[in-house]
Amino acid sequence: MSRRAERRSRLGPLRWLRLPLAVAMLALAALMLLPPGWFGMGGIAPELLTARLAGARPPLVVDVRTGPEFAAGHIDGALPVPLHTVPFRVGELGAHKGRPVVLVCMSGHRSRVAGLFLRLAGFAEVINLDGGMAAWRAGGLPLAGPPR
CATH class of the missing domain: 1.10.287 (Helix Hairpins)
Structure with a gap:
């Protein structure tokens, strides 16, 4: 053959x-x-996100990194939704349309792509974590381990 x-x-x-x-x-x-503004979503600094997470109306944090990246450390309470699954899980996230959604990846690039899918699905307030988890770690902010 x-x-x-x-x-x-x-x-x-x-x-x-x-x-x-x-x-x-x-x-x-x-x-x-593509530049961040093209996606029609704003950004948030890691320090400001910690304040919003402690506030009265905390945003939903969606981590679009891979499983091993997520397991290595993530923002406490973050929902793991790897980028390649976002188009298929938009319906699942639909219950949170009235809430601000903060997207997280390692540097901020993959989360911008995920943000495009959420904006097209009708999410009004989609926010990108400026600098991603790299900036979060550089700021010495707390990390959670494997999801509970």
């Missing part, structure tokens, strides 16, 4: 997905390069 035939048999009916997946990945990469 030739190498080409062997690859075809391994991929089977899924081989037609290669092009759409490649296009989707390129589109996400392009979105990550």
Whole structure:
């Protein structure tokens, strides 16, 4: 059996997905390069977020990093929703549409992409953590361990 035939048999009916997946990945990469204002959401400094979390109307914190990144340390009470699952979990987050939503990733790029999905889904107040978890850690702010 030739190498080409062997690859075809391994991929089977899924081989037609290669092009759409490649296009989707390129589109996400392009979105990550856009300036923050293009997404129509504001930012919040880590220190201000700690104050808002202690306030009367705390925002929902959604962490869009991968599972291992989240497990290594996250903001207490953050909901883990990895970026690649955001489009499929927008409905699940819909119960929080009336609440401000703060999106968190390592540097602030992936959370901007997630913010676009939430804005398109009708979330009114979507906020990006300025500098992401890197800025949170640099500020010496508290981290929670694995989710309880």
